[in-house]
Amino acid sequence: MSTKPYNPADEGAEMSFRQKMSYTDYLRLDDVLKAQSPLSDAHDELLFIIQHQTSELWMKLAIHEIRSAMDAIRGDTPQPAFKMLTRVARIFEQLNNAWDVLRTMTPSEYTEFRNALGQSSGFQSYQYRAIEFLAGNRNTAMLGPHSHRPDLLASLEDILSRPSLYDEALLLLSRNGFDIGDEANRTNWRETRAENPKVMEAWRAVYAAPGKHWDLYELAEKLVDFEDYFRRWRFNHVTTVERVIGFKRGTGGTSGTHYLKKMLEVELFPELWRVRTVL
Numbered sequence: 001m002s003t004k005p006y007n008p009a010d011e012g013a014e015m016s017f018r019q020k021m022s023y024t025d026y027l028r029l030d031d032v033l034k035a036q037s038p039l040s041d042a043h044d045e046l047l048f049i050i051q052h053q054t055s056e057l058w059m060k061l062a063i064h065e066i067r068s069a070m071d072a073i074r075g076d077t078p079q080p081a082f083k084m085l086t087r088v089a090r091i092f093e094q095l096n097n098a099w100d101v102l103r104t105m106t107p108s109e110y111t112e113f114r115n116a117l118g119q120s121s122g123f124q125s126y127q128y129r130a131i132e133f134l135a136g137n138r139n140t141a142m143l144g145p146h147s148h149r150p151d152l153l154a155s156l157e158d159i160l161s162r163p164s165l166y167d168e169a170l171l172l173l174s175r176n177g178f179d180i181g182d183e184a185n186r187t188n189w190r191e192t193r194a195e196n197p198k199v200m201e202a203w204r205a206v207y208a209a210p211g212k213h214w215d216l217y218e219l220a221e222k223l224v225d226f227e228d229y230f231r232r233w234r235f236n237h238v239t240t241v242e243r244v245i246g247f248k249r250g251t252g253g254t255s256g257t258h259y260l261k262k263m264l265e266v267e268l269f270p271e272l273w274r275v276r277t278v279l
């Protein structure tokens with residue numbers, strides 16, 4: 001005895017989208033799902049492509065959130081920035097978990113298609129560079145790989161012409177009466193700023209009396225949280241890279257694992273880490 005299969009149309013599920021916007025239409029899935037073009041017959045190349053494309057989508061959202069957080073801080077309304085920065089940290093947590101999928105690819109499997117990648121490399125990810133530049137890790141040498149794309153170069157240059165997320169936090173400290181020295185009058189934002197003892201002292205005062213400076217205290221902790229998850233991303237990346245290609249040179253031309261280990265030393269918000277020692 002068979003029962004009739006359940007039909008969601010009986011309770012009103014729409015079944016015809018000839019004249020209406022569907023899920024596939026709204027999400028432009030034809031564009032998204034046609035954008036994977038492996039260059040080899042290797043089974044794992046699709047994993048590699050999807051891993052990177054999904055990472056780039058999450059980075060797009062991170063950039064959107066960081067920019068809005070910066071606007072909120074600049075407008076002296078830091079509260080919405082807290083939520084946005086929490087989301088950025090969660091995005092990095094998501095990216096960190098994604099390494100578990102890529103880690104299932106062995107060196108033997110990667111070697112099957114590595115040649116097809118030519119000299120392309122994550123080193124040329126302009127969204128990754130945008131996140132670093134927005135956060136405050138600025139190095140104009142990193143513009144080089146984008147010199148053939150005036151549109152991308154212009155958007156990175158635009159980021160470098162304005163204060164970073166951390167600069168916005170320091171300017172907020174200054175507007176709240178904290179002495180941050182010459183940094184309050186800075187006009188050139190293109191390079192990473194030098195560490196500043198006055199900024200360290202300002203953060204020390206914030207951490208010494210959280211109740212008195214709650215917004216600045218909460219902002220500082222959101223920034224530390226963001227950097228914490230960012231550091232974990234760098235660490236997961238270099239560990240995966242060592243596991244898959246050892247100490248081979250990178251396709252992008254750097255020393256590979258050695259280069260990435262050096263990048264682990266980068267600090268986005270140095271005084272916020274330094275201040276811990278003196279509390």
Ligand code: HEM
Nearest residue numbers: 051055121122123125128241244250251252253254256263
């Ligand atoms: C098997 C997987 C991977 C390997 C073997 C690998 C390898 C490398 C190497 C060797 C570099 C140094 C630059 C070079 O000379 O090429 C690099 C940089 C980079 N990779 Fe990967 N990578 C892998 C996966 C990923 C994934 C999934 C992402 C996510 C988007 C990514 C993003 C980046 C970025 C953003 C850089 C630049 C880092 C910086 O300049 O600090 N990589 N990668």
Ligand SMILES: N[C@@H](CC(=O)c1ccccc1NC=O)C(=O)O
Nearest residue numbers: 117120121122123249250251252
């Ligand atoms: N740099 C990697 C290649 C690589 O991982 C890659 C190549 C093209 C697009 C994204 C990549 N991912 C991260 O660098 C390698 O040396 O094997």
